[in-house]
Amino acid sequence: MSASGAVLWLVNGIIVLYLLAPIVVVVATAFTTTAYPVFPPRGFTLKWFAKFMATEEFRSGMRLSFVLALASTAVAVALGTLTALALARYRVRALAALSAFVLSPILFPGIVLGLALLIYFHQTGLAGSFWSLAAAHAVLTTPFVIRMVMASLGELDPSLEEAARNLGAGWWGTFFLVTLPLIRPGVLAGAIFAFIISFDELVITLFIAGPKLTTLPIRIFTYVEYASDPTISAISTTLIAVWIAVGVPVYTRFLGVRHR
């Protein structure tokens, strides 16, 4: 190997280590026998996982976060896909301004968005309900769906949709039989992003969730305020394992479809 090749590998190695180190530490501390997270871990135990599973607060938080992420993702995917279609296919006046506007929630600080939504939901009397929370999460995640779907649409030959219309398909027939199957990689990627962001969301949720809607991130956040045992590490490790088992295959399949 040449000297420059060696340097390249070294730099790459350092970057990978830098990115992976926090994850490695968290995973390792989940198995420690000590009553607080310590790295490297001492001994080996699964009792923190058992405690996580046995604690009703965590289980209900996980259920709520899962259902919430599903609901908000469904809303974001429907809205985002149709918006992307409109932005990509119609000669809309002031297109640049409009696409900047629909993508703006990505750029807003979470605190600003959270406060704005809190005021809005209070004035409209919708505060504290599951659907207001799902709507808030969808506001945050829809731009990611738009982004991903627009990238997919950019690679789609518009004459395919015209051919479908010409052959007799109406607008919805064209959408479901031609457009959607061909932009599915983008929709799927957008959905994964939306789900992860919603499942993980803390700042906006803290503002508007209310006392009855305690998501997993809120539960974790409040738990670490008074406890310091490695249960949180065990929860994190479980989530990482789930993403590797479910998210990675879906994501590679998406990339595989794209590069075929």
Added chain:
Amino acid sequence: MADLEIRNVSKTYGSVVAVDTLSLSVESGEMVALLGPSGCGKTTTLRMVAGFVEPTAGTILMRGRDIIGLPPNRRDMGMVFQSYALFPHMTVRRNVEFGLRWRGLARAEMARRVASTLDLVGLAGLDDRYPRQLSGGQQQRVAVARVLALEPKLLLFDEPLSNLDAKLRLQMRHEIRRLQKDVGITALFVTHDQEEALTIADKVAVLNRGRVEQYGTAAEVYDEPRTRFVAEFIGTANLFAGRLEGGGLRPFVSAGGLRLPVEVAGWTGGGDALLMIRPEKVILDTPGGDDGLRGEVTRITRLGGTTEYAVDLPGGERMLAHEQNGPQARLRSAGETVAIGWRAADARLVAAERH
């Protein structure tokens, strides 16, 4: 009655005029080529007929019925796209079935039509392939089969052969023509390739700047061009600016002062005109009279079956002559002086520029 009638149709994008009060009528069973350079409005015209573009003004009638405002899926037209636009996620069979499913056919009838159409275009047995597993020519056939299966009222071709290599293009040109004749469906064929237009169509509409410059059979637009644009766009033309002066065998005086032969009978234009003579009508070594035209060969280009000579005429004008490389042909050399001429009946007068 005309099958398709385009009446005074215009399309403007802001201040850009893509199509300018264009009128065209296509008889039943005819294949009409829309021919012109890029930006002449031919594709926009086709897309207005298909329903993808709304005209700014004018009407389009299909069998006497106004179709403006009708969505593309209810116009009953079959379009073959330049990119073929085959659905990449569907097999050949599903591609051909796609249009049939909206027409409420029984399953058996659908299968029969798919099979017979694929047979017609010579693709029987490839039903379960995906488009990416087919060659360019085969994809083209699927695109044609997909619209023929519908038995539409009108076939629309948007430069369908421009993505094929030269040999295949010739073959598909004849095949599309044969299929269109067999099924007897009226067709519009957009192309920028004049040879393609002349060979494939019953009639050619030559478009320039959003208008029809001339509409006629291939022979008419080639032999009797009415404008300078048509004369120059179709084939190769020698054009001399000048004016008609008196009569006799050589009534035309070119800008360079040459007296040239042309038949004036039937000419209703003014004194100022253009004289057009096709290179293959030019005769070298004319057994000329004393007033015969002479010129110097300045460039020789072998075009395979023919040889092209560029000949400089006295007065600074230059013209091209084509000679068949037949058994009697004698290859001339550069610098040689040749007697040059043509039959008066082969030359045409074309209106001088309007502006």
